[in-house]
Amino acid sequence: MADPHLAALEVEVTAVDWAGTLEIESGINTAVSNRNAAADAALNRLHLRPGRCSRTPGATVLVETDTNQSGIHIALAVRTRLAGRTDAGAGSGARQLFKVQLKRGMPLIIEKTAALATSRDYAVSTAGLDALARIDRAAGFAELLARHVDAWGRLWSVFGIELAGRPRSGMALSLQTFHVLTATAAASDDQDAGIPARGLHGEGYRGHIFWDELFVYPMLTLRRPDLTRSLLLYRFRRLDAARDAARRAGFRGAMYPWQSGSDGRDETPTTLFNTRDGDWISDHSYRQRHVGLAIAYSVWRYYQTTGDIDFLTRYGIELLVEIARFFASLATPDETGNRFSIDSVMGPDEFHDGYPGNSGGGVRNNAYTNILAAWVLARAIEAAEVPTGGDRESLWNRLGMDEAELNSWDAISRRLTVVFHSDGVISQFEGYEKLKEFDWEGYQARYGNIGRLDLILQSEGDSTNNYRLSKQADVLMIFYLFSAEELQDIFDRLGYHLRPQQIPRTVHFYLSRTSHGSTLSRVAHSWVLARSNRRKSWSLFRQALDSDLDDTQGGTTAEGIHLGAMAGTVDMVLRCYGGVETRDGALWLHPVLPPGTARCPLSTAVPGSAHQR
Numbered sequence: 001m002a003d004p005h006l007a008a009l010e011v012e013v014t015a016v017d018w019a020g021t022l023e024i025e026s027g028i029n030t031a032v033s034n035r036n037a038a039a040d041a042a043l044n045r046l047h048l049r050p051g052r053c054s055r056t057p058g059a060t061v062l063v064e065t066d067t068n069q070s071g072i073h074i075a076l077a078v079r080t081r082l083a084g085r086t087d088a089g090a091g092s093g094a095r096q097l098f099k100v101q102l103k104r105g106m107p108l109i110i111e112k113t114a115a116l117a118t119s120r121d122y123a124v125s126t127a128g129l130d131a132l133a134r135i136d137r138a139a140g141f142a143e144l145l146a147r148h149v150d151a152w153g154r155l156w157s158v159f160g161i162e163l164a165g166r167p168r169s170g171m172a173l174s175l176q177t178f179h180v181l182t183a184t185a186a187a188s189d190d191q192d193a194g195i196p197a198r199g200l201h202g203e204g205y206r207g208h209i210f211w212d213e214l215f216v217y218p219m220l221t222l223r224r225p226d227l228t229r230s231l232l233l234y235r236f237r238r239l240d241a242a243r244d245a246a247r248r249a250g251f252r253g254a255m256y257p258w259q260s261g262s263d264g265r266d267e268t269p270t271t272l273f274n275t276r277d278g279d280w281i282s283d284h285s286y287r288q289r290h291v292g293l294a295i296a297y298s299v300w301r302y303y304q305t306t307g308d309i310d311f312l313t314r315y316g317i318e319l320l321v322e323i324a325r326f327f328a329s330l331a332t333p334d335e336t337g338n339r340f341s342i343d344s345v346m347g348p349d350e351f352h353d354g355y356p357g358n359s360g361g362g363v364r365n366n367a368y369t370n371i372l373a374a375w376v377l378a379r380a381i382e383a384a385e386v387p388t389g390g391d392r393e394s395l396w397n398r399l400g401m402d403e404a405e406l407n408s409w410d411a412i413s414r415r416l417t418v419v420f421h422s423d424g425v426i427s428q429f430e431g432y433e434k435l436k437e438f439d440w441e442g443y444q445a446r447y448g449n450i451g452r453l454d455l456i457l458q459s460e461g462d463s464t465n466n467y468r469l470s471k472q473a474d475v476l477m478i479f480y481l482f483s484a485e486e487l488q489d490i491f492d493r494l495g496y497h498l499r500p501q502q503i504p505r506t507v508h509f510y511l512s513r514t515s516h517g518s519t520l521s522r523v524a525h526s527w528v529l530a531r532s533n534r535r536k537s538w539s540l541f542r543q544a545l546d547s548d549l550d551d552t553q554g555g556t557t558a559e560g561i562h563l564g565a566m567a568g569t570v571d572m573v574l575r576c577y578g579g580v581e582t583r584d585g586a587l588w589l590h591p592v593l594p595p596g597t598a599r600c601p602l603s604t605a606v607p608g609s610a611h612q613r
């Protein structure tokens with residue numbers, strides 16, 4: 001962790017009751033292939049060109065290769081040392097062979113150090129030269145280990161969380177923290193790195209970036225705001241690709257794709273592998289336009305928490321403006337002229353990509369999308385007015401903004417449609433109330449784990465679009481993202497009167513109709529219940545915490561950990577149970593401790609925000 005380019009291994013061999021020749025082979029595997037994800041079996045699994053091996057006169061082996069499509073040059077240098085020897089061993093190519101005469105009871109220490117460099121690193125001539133230079137200057141194992149331990153110690157002093165009296169949950173939280181920090185380590189090196197949904201531990205989802213960062217930033221921002229800043233810049237650098245996507249689809253502003261990677265183009269697959277019957281199903285999840293809202297939301301929360309005006313003025317406003325612009329162009333006035341609607345989208349619940357009989361067409365007035373869009377439009381107006389004088393003029397000119405455009409955003413942000421059921425429950429989308437109830441008990445009895453009802457129903461020739469069911473929190477996401485006070489303001493601004501009893505009614509309605517087919521779901525639900533039903537909240541939290549430890553999604557952990565749920569659970573302890581909120585230039589504290597926890601579960605201090613009062 002002290003130097004992300006280095007890895008080191010020390011092995012000690014002792015012949016306890018024997019003496020003789022020991023052969024040690026050390027090398028670099030040049031035949032790495034990507035065979036981890038079942039759904040990708042039909043794809044080309046070789047992502048690297050054949051490696052080229054060379055040796056230095058010392059004991060260093062160097063392998064250089066390039067990625068197939070993007071041509072990124074990668075070099076790996078490896079030094080293997082046997083205590084008391086200086087030779088490079090025998091062997092050829094990327095393998096080194098050492099023969100050692102072992103004496104009974106005499107330990108032999110083998111030390112292997114690897115340095116990785118790529119053509120994307122800073123301050124390199126070639127990746128090969130850089131990897132060799134790094135090996136040259138790498139200290140011995142003991143010193144590398146000491147530095148590594150020290151680096152983790154420093155991280156742990158700000159990220160470590162102790163749960164009094166709950167050692168197993170505490171250990172799980174440490175595991176999650178470890179994964180989040182390793183997956184975002186490149187950001188601390190200021191690399192152009194985003195947040196892949198499955199971290200760095202598997203090939204599931206092909207390394208793609210979704211909206212999961214929404215669950216990751218809060219954990220980072222309160223402790224290492226520089227990481228959030230760097231990760232948001234990854235999105236900023238792909239703003240032009242998002243602008244192109246919006247233009248091509250006939251909209252204004254920036255349309256961030258549901259799944260993307262290297263250059264920010266839309267890489268959402270159009271088919272989904274049904275692990276139940278081996279069939280490929282049409283996948284319309286590209287309609288999840290809300291990914292852009294998650295970015296805009298995160299930009300504003302980052303600014304609120306840190307007061308980083310430099311980030312806001314150089315990058316944040318532009319992101320907010322272009323995303324707001326896109327949603328304003330997506331909104332259309334309805335027949336009455338009183339309200340605006342957003343049509344043909346999907347909310348976070350991937351079980352509804354259309355109406356019965358029209359799968360894939362998207363839905364109209366998804367509450368989550370509309371409410372968040374209304375909030376983002378209002379924040380974009382607020383942000384656009386932050387710079388003053390010449391700075392404002394040049395920014396507005398550059399982005400082609402004027403008062404008329406801001407006024408139109410204001411109007412849309414006050415009149416986007418939210419649909420309610422007849423009993424006041426916030427409807428997931430227009431028409432949701434008309435869908436059939438689902439036979440939860442029958443399916444549970446028949447299938448056991450019914451998380452992925454989409455796959456189950458599809459294999460039966462049915463569709464989740466026909467029923468009142470969700471894969472994951474959708475409407476309830478708004479209670480996860482906003483405090484009760486904020487929500488009241490949002491609904492007031494939209495001209496809807498939200499009566500207090502509507503909130504528990506809405507929570508109850510969706511809670512009993514969710515299959516938790518995404519690990520993100522239990523994070524949001526446990527958060528939403530923290531104040532009204534702590535016991536249930538804690539139980540969902542524990543299940544979210546165990547998502548990868550117990551592989552609760554039925555085998556998906558082997559394809560990579562679920563980073564959003566990992567960060568989300570760590571974040572929950574501080575911001576939800578610890579009750580730390582940063583908004584309106586103030587630090588708000590209202591803890592709601594898990595049942596049976598007598599004292600605040602935090603051992604970490606929250607670094608002071610510029611805005612605290």
Ligand code: BGC
Nearest residue numbers: 197210211212350517518520
């Ligand atoms: C969830 C999405 C999530 C994606 C990547 C899907 O199963 O439904 O919300 O972004 O996994 O984690």
